[in-house]
Amino acid sequence: MTGAGVLGGRYVLLDELDRRGFGPVRRAEDRITGRTVAITEIAVPADGGGLRERLLAEVRAAGRLQHPGVVGVLDLITDRAPDGALREYLVTEHPDARPLSRLVDGVPLTAQRTAAIGRDVLAALRTVHAGGGTHGGLDPDCVLLAPDGSALVTDLGLARAACREPGMFAPPERRDGAGDTPAADLWSLGAVLRYAAGPRIAAGGPLDRAIAGLTAAEPAERIDPDGAQALLERAARPGPAGADLGASRWVLLAVAGLLLVAVVAMLLWATR
Incomplete structure (x- = not known):
């Protein structure tokens, strides 16, 4: 110095x-x-x-x-x-942003906010991958959150350069000594999103499906970026925890059917 x-x-x-x-x-x-x-x-x-x-x-x-x-x-x-x-x-x-690891710190985020973060990080990773590179060490310290809610990615390639040992956010193949690939980055993204949302993920919802697809054990079985983006976009929409509109539609139809049956029964009783 x-x-x-x-x-x-x-x-x-x-x-x-x-x-x-x-x-x-x-x-x-x-x-x-x-x-x-x-x-x-x-x-x-x-x-x-x-x-x-x-x-x-x-x-x-x-x-x-x-x-x-x-x-x-x-x-x-x-x-x-x-x-x-x-x-x-x-x-x-030096953006005005805090690491995701400090924001969560034992308090899970909502599914909607988690999905919005995932959407932003995925967009950044797609740019990295399009340029022929990989992040090689994505974890909650590498995801920074700005006051407006947007997410940024930092520390590109540092884990690889510093020969850092794979941690809990590294995919199975990296822990087995395989090289970095875009599919490995996607697995790490899914692990980061699971960490951010904790147990608040609705089973079968779009965020749950996105995380499951991203973290498939075999790289070839992982969801592609377009599919992941579509699910994260759906989960990030304003509404009850980014609810799946298809599932909600069936629930509404079932409720409407029950109400119709109740109305018909009341009419029949009134005309007796």
């Missing part, structure tokens, strides 16, 4: 942010542009381990992406932490 609280002679470090995806995250001010950025500190193995080369590859790939739901990558700096050890510092945009 080139000065007290200054990274790379350019970024003035400010307060620590409420995120712990890959290491401490600080808010900082760019001395050159005056913009506020977020800086993630990533520990470097004693032997280097090729971390910087992997990070540079991921930063270049992420830097080419242009999507409102993807947090932009701006810079990568190698510097020394206050303890003298080398660190890699990833500089990204």
